[in-house]
Amino acid sequence: MASKETKQRGRPRSFDRETALEQAMRSFWEQGYEATSISDLTRTMGIGAPSLYAAFGDKRALFDEVVAAYGRRHGGFIDRAVAEEPTARQGVGRALREAAVEYTLPGRPRGCLVISAALNTTPASAEVAASLREMRRSNIGQIESRIRADIVSGELPADTDASALAHYVGAVIQGMSQQARDGADRAMLADIASLAMRAWPETAEAGEGEETAEEAGETHGDPAADGGAPHPRRATLAHPAP
Amino acid sequence: MASKETKQRGRPRSFDRETALEQAMRSFWEQGYEATSISDLTRTMGIGAPSLYAAFGDKRALFDEVVAAYGRRHGGFIDRAVAEEPTARQGVGRALREAAVEYTLPGRPRGCLVISAALNTTPASAEVAASLREMRRSNIGQIESRIRADIVSGELPADTDASALAHYVGAVIQGMSQQARDGADRAMLADIASLAMRAWPETAEAGEGEETAEEAGETHGDPAADGGAPHPRRATLAHPAP
DNA sequence: TGATTTATATATCGCTCGCTACAGAAAAAC
DNA sequence: GTTTTTCTGTAGCGAGCGATATATAAATCA
Numbered sequence: 001m002a003s004k005e006t007k008q009r010g011r012p013r014s015f016d017r018e019t020a021l022e023q024a025m026r027s028f029w030e031q032g033y034e035a036t037s038i039s040d041l042t043r044t045m046g047i048g049a050p051s052l053y054a055a056f057g058d059k060r061a062l063f064d065e066v067v068a069a070y071g072r073r074h075g076g077f078i079d080r081a082v083a084e085e086p087t088a089r090q091g092v093g094r095a096l097r098e099a100a101v102e103y104t105l106p107g108r109p110r111g112c113l114v115i116s117a118a119l120n121t122t123p124a125s126a127e128v129a130a131s132l133r134e135m136r137r138s139n140i141g142q143i144e145s146r147i148r149a150d151i152v153s154g155e156l157p158a159d160t161d162a163s164a165l166a167h168y169v170g171a172v173i174q175g176m177s178q179q180a181r182d183g184a185d186r187a188m189l190a191d192i193a194s195l196a197m198r199a200w201p202e203t204a205e206a207g208e209g210e211e212t213a214e215e216a217g218e219t220h221g222d223p224a225a226d227g228g229a230p231h232p233r234r235a236t237l238a239h240p241a242p
Numbered sequence: 243m244a245s246k247e248t249k250q251r252g253r254p255r256s257f258d259r260e261t262a263l264e265q266a267m268r269s270f271w272e273q274g275y276e277a278t279s280i281s282d283l284t285r286t287m288g289i290g291a292p293s294l295y296a297a298f299g300d301k302r303a304l305f306d307e308v309v310a311a312y313g314r315r316h317g318g319f320i321d322r323a324v325a326e327e328p329t330a331r332q333g334v335g336r337a338l339r340e341a342a343v344e345y346t347l348p349g350r351p352r353g354c355l356v357i358s359a360a361l362n363t364t365p366a367s368a369e370v371a372a373s374l375r376e377m378r379r380s381n382i383g384q385i386e387s388r389i390r391a392d393i394v395s396g397e398l399p400a401d402t403d404a405s406a407l408a409h410y411v412g413a414v415i416q417g418m419s420q421q422a423r424d425g426a427d428r429a430m431l432a433d434i435a436s437l438a439m440r441a442w443p444e445t446a447e448a449g450e451g452e453e454t455a456e457e458a459g460e461t462h463g464d465p466a467a468d469g470g471a472p473h474p475r476r477a478t479l480a481h482p483a484p
Numbered sequence: 485t486g487a488t489t490t491a492t493a494t495a496t497c498g499c500t501c502g503c504t505a506c507a508g509a510a511a512a513a514c
Numbered sequence: 515g516t517t518t519t520t521c522t523g524t525a526g527c528g529a530g531c532g533a534t535a536t537a538t539a540a541a542t543c544a
Contacts, residue, residue, distance in 0.1 A: 008489090008490075008541080008542080009488075009489050009490065009541075009542050009543075010488080010489035010490020010491065010540075010542075011489080011490050011491045011539065011540040011541045011542095012490080012540075012541060013490090013491065013492095014491070014492070014540095031362060031363070031364065032361070032362025032363075033362070034276075034277065034362060035276065035362045035363055035364045037364075037530080037531065037532080038531075038532055038533075039530080039531080039532095047492085048491095048492060048493060048494090049493095049532090049533075049534085050491080050492065050493075050494095050533095050534075050535095051491070051492060051493095053532095053533070053534080054490085054491070054492090055491095058532080058533075059533090115420075116361060116362070117362065118362070119358060119361040119362055119420075119423075120273060120274025120275070120276060120277045120358070120359065120360070120361055120362050120363075121273070121274075121277055121362075122273065122277045122279075133424050133425075136424060161433060163430070164430065164433035164434065164437060165437065167421060167426060167430055167433070167434055168433070168434045168437040168438065170417070170421065171414060171418055171420070171421050171434050171438075172413060172414060172417055172438075173417070174416070174417040174420045174421070175412070175413025175414055175415070175416040175417035175420075176413055178357075178361075178413070178416045178417075178420075179409060179412065179413050179416070181361075182375050182378060182379070184409060188405070188406065188409055191403060191406035191409070191410070192406065192409055192410045192413050195406060195407065195441045196410065196413075196414075196438075197441075198440065198441035199437045199438060199439075199440035199441040250511085250512080250519090250520075251512050251513075251518075251520065252510080252511060252512075252518080252519035252520020252521065253509070253511050253512095253519080253520045253521040253522080254510080254511060254512095254520085254521075255520090255521070255522095256510095256521075256522070279500080279501065279502080280501075280502055281500080281501085281502095289522085290522060290523060290524090291502090291503075291504085291523095292503090292504075292505095292521080292522065292523075292524095293521070293522060293523090295502095295503070296520085296521070296522090297521095300502080300503075301502065301503090
């Protein structure tokens with residue numbers, strides 16, 4: 001599937017399938033599923049309609065493939081941050097900081113495709129909308145699971161409402177995506193992310209110093225995502241200062 | 243404009259204009275501007291296309307009228323909360339709590355029309371999208387102004403970033419609207435609102451921890467004027483109040 | 485060299501979009 | 515009554531939608 005093993009028989013394709021898919025992603029990302037017409041796609045992909053249908057099926061199948069590629073290339077940072085960091089707090093903090101960067105990278109559409117590409121849909125596209133909604137639900141579920149693990153381990157207080165906290169994080173991320181599309185710059189999104197983390201529950205007991213403002217590392221090397229709290233940290237009794 | 247003074251000359255209108263406008267609002271609110279067709283509108287409004295155009299102009303003008311009516315009947319609660327409560331904190335807290343109720347009222351579309359009705363748009367509807375975006379910007383500006391006033395009065399710390407805090411609130415509200423449309427119930431939205439307020443900066447001087455999660459519990463019925471105010475703390479010690 | 489296979493370019497298809505011309509219907513004005 | 519004014523129902527406009535039929539172009543296989 002990934003490589004051509006034998007020489008194909010007929011006339012070879014005159015365009016690069018991956019490049020065309022990338023262009024389709026741009027269009028769907030910017031305008032959304034329904035607002036992007038086949039005519040838009042053929043123009044930006046640089047191919048004719050029959051080539052599009054031969055290579056990708058129909059509009060819906062092309063979109064599905066775009067969403068899959070998006071998840072692989074751009075959308076995975078949240079799950080990755082939550083899975084890789086040692087605590088839920090650090091994972092979510094890093095996810096929010098990285099979202100501020102990802103959602104404002106120059107040269108690509110603002111915000112998140114999964115969040116914004118199928119919001120105002122006709123009944124004809126109800127399935128597409130439901131598909132993206134399910135992905136959003138799944139993302140929040142991932143966060144909730146990570147939070148629950150920290151409750152079990154004692155990192156978070158036993159009475160922490162994992163579902164509510166995860167949905168709060170999801171709402172903030174969706175809000176950040178919309179703010180990015182509405183024109184907020186990267187620094188503003190970083191401020192929102194930083195503020196949002198102030199709502200995070202205190203560590204249960206003898207926490208180890210969680211410096212949430214520490215380097216998230218491997219994102220995109222952009223220093224704008226300092227993540228440091230521009231606002232005075234709220235007074236806490238149990239939280240050891242870094 | 244509000245009343246008919248003289249008897250009109252020709253054949254009288256066979257439908258109630260306000261009722262028709264209400265139905266149009268429902269359609270736009272549910273599906274968004276572009277995804278709602280004239281055919282949808284004439285069906286739900288119960289009138290023919292020529293009657294629609296005679297009474298409201300074109301689709302764009304009808305939508306503008308819908309948005310104006312929406313602002314009057316449903317959308318004003320944020321500005322009202324922020325304007326009426328004695329502090330920005332109480333105002334925003336009440337606004338978030340009321341959003342949880344407003345965005346999940348049974349028998350009407352979920353979420354906020356201004357937030358969600360023109361998100362995936364073709365270039366043909368760029369003006370509509372820009373118009374709603376400007377309203378969102380204005381709402382955040384209102385919140386920012388209220389926060390700034392509390393900084394001046396000393397209610398909030400002098401180093402509070404009013405713009406960032408206002409944009410955070412805006413992002414949370416937009417996230418709540420999307421969550422509502424994604425199926426979150428009222429209790430979940432109330433939890434998100436409660437969590438979001440934990441990020442609010444401490445009062446400049448006056449004492450003790452704010453128990454920001456002070457139960458918005460009641461939800462329905464009258465969103466009490468004092469609802470949510472943990473304790474009246476208007477006096478500030480650090481700065482002279484006007 | 486054909487013959488076969490696959491891709492592309494042109495020119496649509498049926499359908500829905502926002503919108504309107506036109507003629508008939510229902511009221512006030514005369 | 516007749517005239518005038520306004521609204522409503524039918525029917526259809528040009529344009530764009532997603533998707534294709536057809537014919538030609540470019541490759542491999544024999």
